[in-house]
Amino acid sequence: MMSGTSMDGVDAVAAVFTNGRYQFIGRSSESYSTHLRSSLISLCSSGPDEVLRCQECGNEVAKIYAKVFNKLLEGTGLETSNICAIGAHGQTIRHSPQMGASTQLINGALLAELTKTDVVTDFRSRDLAAGGEGAPLVPLFHKCVFSGSVPRGILNIGGISNLTYLPALGSDADVFGFDCGPGNVLMDGWTEKINGTPYDHDGMWARSGKVSEKLLALLKKEAFFDLTPPKSTGRELFNLGWLESKLSDESVEDVQRTLVALTAGTITEAIERFAPDIQELFVCGGGAKNSLLMQELTAMNPARAVKTTAALGMDAQDVEGAAFAWLAKRFVERQPGNLPSVTGAEGGRILGALYPA
CATH class of the missing domain: 3.30.420.40 (ATPase, nucleotide binding domain)
Incomplete structure (x- = not known):
């Protein structure tokens, strides 16, 4: 599941990856409310009560992700038992590779609680820690x-x-x-x-x-x-x-x-x-x-x-969502998800942090 720099909402893709092949199962999406979008955009620059506002927005983003996840299950007929893991990018509000930092808002624990499914998130931090830009990861x-x-x-x-x-x-x-x-x-x-x-x-x-x-x-x-x-x-x-x-x-x-x-x-x-x-x-x-x-x-x-x-063979709107599903798969398999030739990291790294169901 992906919410990008445009900050307009969340796109989700259900996919199966077998022997390097991608099989599309279904998609769903949900737009941010006007209030949530303006709140997220305001967090891209300094302002009052930033910690509190980040906490509130992180929870709201998790709830939107959970809503999109449930829509995806309903639209495909899948059950939570069919899903190995959710790759949840979260919403970037600050990206500062020169400081070795990048912030994607999402409460991964809350998303795991709401979906009863393993959640892999925080994909950029390990590449940044290894001296990379943390982006692009796809x-x-x-x-x-x-x-x-x-x-x-x-x-x-x-x-x-x-x-x-x-x-x-x-x-x-x-x-x-x-x-x-x-x-x-x-x-x-x-x-x-x-x-x-x-x-x-x-x-x-x-x-x-x-x-x-x-x-x-x-x-x-x-x-x-x-x-x-x-x-x-x-x-x-x-x-x-x-x-x-x-x-x-x-x-x-x-x-x-x-x-x-x-x-x-x-x-x-x-x-x-x-x-x-x-x-x-x-x-x-x-x-x-x-x-x-x-x-x-x-x-x-x-x-x-x-x-x-x-x-x-892949709809233009599905690519980023499918990429983070694939990155979640790489995490589950304990395989590197970055390319040092892209990010400048010191080597391949397993990307993400797990919030178990």
């Missing part, structure tokens, strides 16, 4: 289920965009991955501020504006874009305050259109700089539903086939 899963005969990129566009490079099967090249920069976080934040809606459906509002080359150039000056992998980021950097500090006289529509260009452009520039031999680019996450963003990526990558992961 590239090893991508390697196992998405590798092909040519070099591929698996691009997740959630709140933050992250790329996994998969060399062709049989190649001696390493799998690697990193955060590219903002995915939907700025587009969603600007839409919510101006229009009062959580996101720009299919990029329709952005289509009414035009790219401000001046603003785009200014946004791209952010030092994060020049860093070499391993690297990861979050709302600590890319937030409305960061955006608004760079605005001048642009129309609100032009800002939105420019943010689409920023997301697509920084992704493309990262590919060209660090993984230029990628021939196929498969997109997952909420950004895969934005046809304007997909059109922009396709136009900026004319030599690459740009599709969603549905072309590889």
Whole structure:
């Protein structure tokens, strides 16, 4: 089960993994209430009574996860006895790899109590303790289920965009991955501020504006874009305050259109700089539903086939949930879940902490 940087809700996937093969069983989801979402977003920066508010939100997130879990069982006909373990990512509110810390809110003990099922959570801490970025954690899963005969990129566009490079099967090249920069976080934040809606459906509002080359150039000056992998980021950097500090006289529509260009452009520039031999680019996450963003990526990558992961047999919205199910499986088997070539950790590590049923 996964709740990403967009902070819009929880996605769950029931899956069976046998001999390296992925079998989809079912999915469910639940949106956060407006109050919970605003409370979580407020915790991404300092404020009063943070400890108390973290405790309250951790409990509420666990309750939402339990609700999604029960919906998943009802929709698939599964029983709790059929579930080996729940992989529960929790909700990231702070990601500070330079401090060796990352905070995902969820009360794992409460989730185990409510679901009567083993819960594996806190996946990032061990990689961070081993000197890694703690993110991204899904590239090893991508390697196992998405590798092909040519070099591929698996691009997740959630709140933050992250790329996994998969060399062709049989190649001696390493799998690697990193955060590219903002995915939907700025587009969603600007839409919510101006229009009062959580996101720009299919990029329709952005289509009414035009790219401000001046603003785009200014946004791209952010030092994060020049860093070499391993690297990861979050709302600590890319937030409305960061955006608004760079605005001048642009129309609100032009800002939105420019943010689409920023997301697509920084992704493309990262590919060209660090993984230029990628021939196929498969997109997952909420950004895969934005046809304007997909059109922009396709136009900026004319030599690459740009599709969603549905072309590889996995719905774009299921990839992250399936990845954390797989990470829970790796924990149960006491197998490493990270890739040092991705996170920069000193070695492979078993990721997660167990709350028994």
